[in-house]
Amino acid sequence: NAGVMQNPRHLVRRRGQEARLRCSPMKGHSHVYWYRQLPEEGLKFMVYLQKENIIDESGMPKERFSAEFPKEGPSILRIQQVVRGDSAAYFCATSLGNRGFRPESSGANVLTFGAGSRLTVL
C-alpha cells in the first residue's frame, strides 16, 4: 500500500500561470481533504471532497481556487492565475469513513496524509 501520493512534490510557477496539484488516496479511501500550510503558519483546512462531490469548501479562497475528485483518478487542486501569496505547501489527507469524527467511528476516520506539494510562485 503506497499510502497517499501527492504530485508533483515541488512545483514552480510564474505569476499568472496555473498550478495543478494531484492527490491519489490510499486504497479504499474515498474521502479527501486538502490543507494549505503558509510560511510560518500552521495547517489550514481548504476543502473536503468525496467521490464526485464537494462536501465542504469553506476554507477555499473564493476566486482562482477549485478542487475536484472525479469518479476515476486522483483529486486535483487547481489554482488559476497564481500569485506570490499562493506559495505554500499543500497537503492532502484521505480517510475511509463517512460519519465524521464521532467516537463510534472507531479508526475509520483517521486521516492519512500525503507528503505535500510545495508550490513556489516566482
Add this chain to the structure above:
Amino acid sequence: SNSVKQTGQITVSEGASVTMNCTYTSTGYPTLFWYVEYPSKPLQLLQRETMENSKNFGGGNIKDKNSPIVKYSVQVSDSAVYYCLLGDCTDKLIFGTGTRLQVFP
C-alpha cells in the same frame, strides 16, 4: 464554536520531559488527534483520544479543556511540529496551529 489552541514553540535540551498543551472548546463529543510532522515527511498519527478512553470528557459543552501530550526524555530526533486536531460529529477537523518542539543536544 469549536476551537483549538496550542503553544507556539518549545525549546529544551535532550533528556528533558516536555508537555505540549492542546486547549480546546467543543460543543459536542469530540475526538482529539495528535499528529507529528517531521521535516520533509508526511504527518503521522501519534495519538487518538475519544470519549471511551479518556477521563477528560464529561459530555456536552466543553470549554477550554486541555488535553496535553507528554514526551519523556526527548531526543534531538523528536524535534518536529506537533499538531492537535479536534474532530466532532461533522466531517471537518479543526487544526491547532502546531507546537514546534526543538531539542538541543
